[in-house]
Amino acid sequence: xxxxxxxxxxxxxxxxxxxVLLAHLxxxxxxxxxxxxxxxxxxxxxxxxxxxxxxxxxxxxxLVAVWPMIIAALATLLTGVALGLGTPFGLLRxxxxxxxxxxxxxxxxxxTVALRPGVLVAAEEGRRIAxxxxxxxxxxxxxxxxxxSTALLVAFALSVFKPWGRIRR
Numbered sequence: 001x002x003x004x005x006x007x008x009x010x011x012x013x014x015x016x017x018x019x020v021l022l023a024h025l026x027x028x029x030x031x032x033x034x035x036x037x038x039x040x041x042x043x044x045x046x047x048x049x050x051x052x053x054x055x056x057x058x059x060x061x062x063l064v065a066v067w068p069m070i071i072a073a074l075a076t077l078l079t080g081v082a083l084g085l086g087t088p089f090g091l092l093r094x095x096x097x098x099x100x101x102x103x104x105x106x107x108x109x110x111x112t113v114a115l116r117p118g119v120l121v122a123a124e125e126g127r128r129i130a131x132x133x134x135x136x137x138x139x140x141x142x143x144x145x146x147x148x149s150t151a152l153l154v155a156f157a158l159s160v161f162k163p164w165g166r167i168r169r
Contacts, residue, residue: 012086020082027075032152034069039145041065045122046137054135058126061141065119066111073108080104095164100155107148115144 012020038061045057080101084091092098118140129135 010086012082017083017087020079020086024076024079024083027072027079028152028156031069031072031076032149032156034064034072035145035149035152038065038069039149042141042145046142051129051135055126055129058122058129058138061119061126062123066116069111069115070108073104073111077104077108092167094162094166096158096162098167100158103151103155107151110144110148118144 041057041061041064045054045061048054048057081091083089084097084101089097091101118138122138122141125136125138
């Protein structure tokens with residue numbers, strides 16, 4: 001007995017699917033790139049003995065770590081949903097897609113809820129240090145780039161290897 005692939009409710013044409021897939025890859029790539037920049041800035045601030053370097057690193061976090069990441073996260077999420085709804089993979093038909101969707105939603109929420117306040121504190125601390133105040137280390141920012149980069153790399157790997165098969169109903 002052969003099983004036919006389920007047809008998506010809204011089927012993307014070949015060109016449209018490729019365009020949405022390209023947008024999805026670019027958005028996800030931008031997001032992971034922003035995570036790398038976040039890591040470089042955070043670890044530069046943590047390891048530098050130069051107050052000016054720490055100040056600039058903290059201030060730069062405010063530029064790259066909130067709105068660009070939120071935009072990249074939303075673009076990744078929206079293009080992923082469009083691919084899920086417009087292809088036979090679906091959003092909740094295969095485990096690898098469902099896990100990627102869950103990771104993307106969780107990370108997008110964490111950028112907004114957990115990362116944003118710490119980045120705002122760091123940017124303000126950077127302005128304070130630039131004005132001549134003593135350097136005060138900010139310790140909570142080491143985990144976000146590690147956790148987010150790891151989760152995004154897992155999502156990339158899931159896209160390549162497509163493990164676990166279909167979700168049974």
